[in-house]
Amino acid sequence: MRSKIEDITSRLQDISAQKNDLHLAEDIAAGRSTTTREILPTTCLVDESRVCGRETDKTAILDLLLHDHEPSADAVRVIPIIGMGGVGKTTLAQLAYNDDKAKSHFDLRVWACL
Structure with missing residues (x-):
């Protein structure tokens, strides 16, 4: 058990030395905010x-919006635009x-x- 602790201690010292060599600073509060x-x-x-490059997607959204795909003209149509954050969902909706x-x-x- 003692040798394992010494190995871990040695590795931590190496990591600490690399941190200093790379001029990295510790910031424990980084990424956390006390304010909402x-x-x-x-x-x-x-x-x-x-x-750039959203013309095809915009055309597909407009096709869904502008052509009657539902039997009733009074039907409320919902077109979901899904994807990970930052891929341009809001921008695509704005373009349409x-x-x-x-x-x-x-x-x-x-x-x-x-």
Whole structure:
């Protein structure tokens, strides 16, 4: 048991030396916050000049929005856009929302952040 403890101690000393060689600092509180982070709501605005490669996805969303796939014209249609955080779900929704075809198709449009 003593040799295992000595091995672990030696490895920890090596790690500590590497930390010093790399000029890394200890910050125990990093990643933790004592305050609640406020999540700002999104808007329908999007800077299309910064969007790349979402045209096919936008077209698919618009196809679902603009063509009657439901038997009833009064039916509420929900189109889920799912994916990991940061892949552009909100941006895709913004692109479809601001498309000229969508603007002319609907009498009333509302952006809701949930």
